[in-house]
Amino acid sequence: MSAVQRWVTGISFLFCMSFLSLQAQNRLSVTTITKLDSIALQDVPAKAPGIATAIVQDGKLVYEKYGGYADFADSSLIVPATRFNIASNGKQFTALAILELIDAGKLRLQDDIRQYFPALFTSIASPIRIEQLLTHTSGIRDVYDLWSLKGLTWWKQSYDNKEVLRLLEQQTALNFTPGTQYLYSNSNYILLALLIEKISGQSFAKVTHTLFTKLGMLHTAFEEDYKTIKGPIARAYFNFNTWTTYQWIWNVCGDGNLFTTLRDQIRWEMIIQGKINTTVKKKIIEASQQLINPGLTRQYGYGLEFGHYKEQPYVFHEGATGAWKATVLRFPGKKLSLITLTNTGKSIPSMQTRQMADLLLFTGKSTASYLTQPAAVGKYVSETDITGTYLTDNNFSFQFSIDKGVLYLKRVGRNDIVLEREADNIFHQKNDPAFKQEFTLNEKGEMKVTAYYTTHAPYSLTRPVVNWNGFDxxxxxxxxxxxxxxxxxxxxxxxxxxxxxxxxxxxxxxxxxxxxxxxxxxxxxxxxxxxxxxxxxxxxxxxxxxxxx
CATH class of the missing domain: 2.40.128.50 (Lipocalin)
Structure with a gap:
């Protein structure tokens, strides 16, 4: 038996023992556990990469599941020691490091970022405050979108945070006046990582290493040098008829690039729920789970999103970088946390984790707070009546066209779909009839389409009425x-x-x-x-x- 085989066997034995212990104290029924297993492994076929997922309630681990391969090169499986890149879910820890600096009196939420980086946005008169970076209300453009505009595939580069700063120093304008809108931008959290370095006099990786040590999260780190990442790593795999991985050579961190284990994330949820005490001040941890300034935005706080899921208030975040994806859902009123980490392009943890929440919170309850189909049939519209381009206020578009007598819906980044008539003013997708489109006229006489589906609330797009006379x-x-x-x-x-x-x-x-x-x-x-x-x-x-x- 090789050293690798002995290591996998040993870890597997320990995991089995810990899982048997977990089952003994588990408050979930066998039926519920079986259903959770089915949800967790729905996108993990045989000989495929996979998933690590857990549920923490009232400070106790009530469910934990691993499945799939971590690395095909050595046939290693995903186990409790496997480290995943949880991408943007790392933002909450960048924010936690900022909170420690604020508590130490070294930083204020109202400080302008240009107090520390005076070469940024020199022509902008409005202050760009630290709280605006934390809440994505700064207006600073996203560096990944800027690189894409320049024709660069970012993950094929080895950029670091200093490269980000140089790019942002070339920007003379913002997306909007700071504090007036919300728009997610990774640049905010990379600048916060640079700010932590500036104030502490240490590297961001070293500062956060100290933080994770205090939290007892010993297998978690922001990786600012891809050549020194410690394993075992769940390599990221896409499937293009065969499982394909790629070399990770990225060094930017603060916005993401956080490698961690499921066990460390379980510990963090237990800390948040008050089960485990650490040397990080309790008031700092409690503050990290709250909105910063509800008058500024109720959507985002210290690296976390806030909202409602089926009318239940929750705190959540999604992370995605290539085939690495992660989801965390927290229902504070229920003292319930759900975590999912994946290394497979086939898996959609945002959906799977919410399916688990549905099972625990909403089984047998009527939770639909939105229509999934039109309430009534309206006035007849022909196929030619509805062709054209429809827009939302933020320029999301549907384009309806007819080709050889077939009605198509075209959307950016999606495959064209064939539509069929369902009723006078209602159509649906041929291969998925649950996706319905209702056509009506608005008060301005413009044609409006409302889209319905089982997993989201209805939304509408409008076809503008345009006068093309005299236009060149x-x-x-x-x-x-x-x-x-x-x-x-x-x-x-x-x-x-x-x-x-x-x-x-x-x-x-x-x-x-x-x-x-x-x-x-x-x-x-x-x-x-x-x-x-x-x-x-x-x-x-x-x-x-x-x-x-």
Missing amino acids: ENVWTGVFVNDETGVELSIEKTADKNYRLLMRDNRFNGILVTPTKLLAGNYSLQLADKDTVLLDGERVKKLVFKRIR
Whole structure:
């Protein structure tokens, strides 16, 4: 027996013993455990990467499950000692380190980040406060979106936090005036990591190593040097007809890049629930689970999101980087936490973990707080009545078109789907009839589509009424440049209201939805004047491109 085999066998034995002990004290029924196992392993077929998941209630571990392979190279399985990258779920610990500095009197929530990094956003008059970075209300653009704009695949690079700072120092504008909106941006938490270094005089990894030691989370660390990450690691795998992994060479941290074990995350939930005492002040831990400034935003606090799940208040976060994904759900009123870590592209932990919550909290209860189908059939609309592009306020779009007599719905980043008529003004997806579309006219006489599905509340998009008289479509064509990133944008017309866009190595097909708005890929472009285009992405807004020819 090899050393690796002996290690796996030993760990497996210890895990079996600990699980038998857990079963002896478990308050869940055998039936419930069987159902939880089925949910946990639904996307873990034989000889596949997998999952680690647990439930903590009233400070006690009531469920723990491991399944699948950690690494095909040595045939190691996922066990309690396996470390996962939990990505953005690491933000809560960056925020915890900030809280320790605040408690020590070394930092204030109202401080402007430029007190510490004066080269940032020198032309912005409004303060950019620490609390705004914590709550994603700073307006600072997301570096990952900026890299994408520049044609860079970030995970193929070995950038560190200093590279992020250099890129942000080149930005002269923000997405919005600080404190006026909420928009998630990873840049905020990378800057917070740099701030921790600046104030402490130590590396962010060293400061947080001390923090995790105080918490007793000895297998958890922000990894700022990919060459020194300690195993055993659950390697991330996608499935493109076969399981495929990739080399992790990323060094940016603070926004994520936190490697940890399920057992360490279980311990953290027990600490939060008051079961375990540590040398981190209790008031700091309690503060970390609260909103920072409800007047600023009720959506986000110290690295955590706040909301309601089926009318039950909860605190949660999702993490995803490649095939590594993680979910944590906390129901403070129930003293209940659910954690899921995965290394498989097939798994959707955000869904699975909520299925577990459904089983524990909502079985046999009527919890639907939204319609999953239209309440009534409305006035008849023909297929040709509904074709065109529909938008939300944030430029999410549906495009309905007819090809060879078949009605299609097209969405950015998704496969085109075939629609069938269900009733006079209601259609549904041919292969998934639960996804329904209801067409009605709004008070302005614009056609509106409302989408229904079993897993989300209905949402609506509107087809703008547009006057194209006298409009010259060639006004959009040309080459434009953004000075903050150095990116050139080329736009050429290909057909009526259709364009081809080129940015570095990125090519997009675009469609004009109004004379001044063009949608292309994940971007929305606004024609401010004949020589100026404003570009919006998911987490970058109002990037100014000026015509150069």
